[in-house]
Amino acid sequence: DCPQEVGQKIQPLGGPMGKYTEQFKLTAISAYLDGSDGFRKVAKRFGIDVSLLRRWVSSYQSKSSLSPRSHGQRYDDDFKRQVLSHMHEHRLSLRQTAAHFGLGQSSQIGNWQRQYYSGSPVAPVIRQKKPIKVPKKIKPAKPTDTDDSQKPRDQLMAELEYLRMENAVLKELKALREEKERIPAKKS
Structure with a gap:
């Protein structure tokens, strides 16, 4: 005071x-x-x-x-679904949703969201016009030279996941390289 x-x-x-x-x-x-x-x-x-x-x-x-709720508390799947549904229904950010439910870390909700999109049991029941089929965990596969129109959907999805991961790694490397080049420039 x-x-x-x-x-x-x-x-x-x-x-x-x-x-x-x-x-x-x-x-x-x-x-x-x-x-x-x-x-x-x-x-x-x-x-x-x-x-x-x-x-x-x-x-x-x-x-x-x-x-907030006690630190390190475990939440059941119903609660996680309720949180994610509320966030999507009201178009809230992770931080706003965490504050609404008294959760300490908004990143926790982000983890639940990633689990949802990977097809884990936490997937919330979100009412939509068309049901979304969430594929089971796809093991990335290196693209092959064969014609894409002849490949099964699972193989195409696996190759897409591989290419996305490869792209993310390349972007990260580029960002690190640019950062490395910027640091000596600041010292001069």
């Missing part, structure tokens, strides 16, 4: 690596909601990550509480 000098960093109880107290979180949230500074400035002042502050504020705004 003591006034802070402008630009002075506020440290959480237990140092920057410790868990944050409820009071610290509420102070940071209030500083953002009551002030004119954006997420970045407030997060910097409190010595926390911007995405962490965003998550706290989003959670607080959605249910006026900070306590």
